[in-house]
Amino acid sequence: MCLMKRKYFECRMKKAFIISLFVLPACILVLVQCSEKSKPGLSAKEEKMLAIPDTSAIPHDTFGNAVRYGRELLINTAYYIGPEGINGRYTGNRMNCTNCHQDAGTKPFSFNLILSHSRYPQYRPREGKVLSLAERVNNCVERPHNGKPIPYDSKEMIAILSYLKWIYDQSGQDTAIRKGDQNLAITFPQRAADPEIGKMIYANRCARCHGENGEGKIAEGQKLYTYPPLWGNEGYQPGSSMHRVIKMARWLKANMPHDSATWKKPVLTDEEALDVAAFVNDDRIHPRPSPETFDYPRPADKAIDYGKGPFVDTFSAAQHKFGPYQPIIDYWKAKGWKPSY
Ligand code: HEC
Ligand code: HEC
Known part of the structure; x- marks a missing residue:
């Protein structure tokens, strides 16, 4: 009797053990998946694709010092190299x-x-x-x-390049699929972007x-914005x-208004982003002082939203600047050209 009971018990234990072999891994899998989903809307893979370099990992050596100074220059540009810069007067x-390159160039979709x-x-x-990367940096300067170009052998240019190298090195191998490298896409409406509508959006959402x-706005008693x-x-x-x-518009969608928009939850609709960008960038309303430039020596290379001729297609300067863009894109594609914007 006693022996039978023991056997029965052992048999139950064996069964439980065998079942647990299957059930346990399944439980672990479910748990891992749950924790992966704990950050709303993002899988672990996506998190990795968005990973932002941890600046506390910048090494404490001569190269690290250049990286840190480069980062400082991106964040406090005017303080160091602005019109009254303490380390040079370039911008x-x-x-x-x-x-524009928010979080010193590390914020996704910015x-x-x-x-x-x-x-x-x-x-x-x-x-x-x-162009080299240093020349590209000077384009923005x-x-x-x-401003005027930062000399290529200056401490400042070397620091900016060191910082850009360091953030790239931190990005790992997933560079081809990195999320947030390009700004959010927008869908083009049938109509042209309208600076008049943009003016109202500006008053409601940007002017404050x-x-x-x-x-x-410059903080009181300070010189910086x-x-x-x-x-x-x-x-x-x-x-x-940006002009x-x-x-x-693609940048605004993920980033403005600064206190409420995120790439996951934009505030402006695609049409609103285009309208407000048209208002800010309309030279008839807001003339910009810079002289003529000699951009795009080959008109076939021109971005479709660049507002100055000559153009390789039949669309007007106004349509290039404000749209509707879809007919331009369709025309280029029909010709076998690659429209950029
Ligand atoms: C008014 C906005 C604005 C400011 C300020 C600005 N940039 Fe840019 N920058 C841009 C835009 C727009 C692009 C083009 C990005 C694109 O085409 O996707 C760009 C492109 C670049 C690129 C090339 C990126 C690439 O991978 O091709 C670099 C590098 C760069 N900027 C560095 C700087 C540095 C350094 C400063 C400060 C000295 C600066 N920018 C200031 C708007 C700005
Ligand atoms: C809550 C304040 C706030 C609001 C509202 C806001 N912005 Fe901004 N905006 C900022 C700040 C702050 C920056 C600089 C971001 C940084 O340095 O990280 C900025 C940067 C910008 C830039 C790039 C830098 C420049 O000066 O050219 C543009 C363009 C811009 N905003 C447009 C807009 C538009 C258009 C709206 C309305 C749809 C808007 N912003 C609403 C605070 C705001």
């Missing part, structure tokens, strides 16, 4: 690189710079030649910042920070990519 206005180091030297349609006249200017002598200049309506 012509008091904007900071991070105003003209992200993490992969830039790997992309240069590169053929640049705007200049019609191959000369255009949005309305950037000012009624796009002049930005809390909210950067959008037009006027102190804003970015024509020839900046193109599609380029700006």
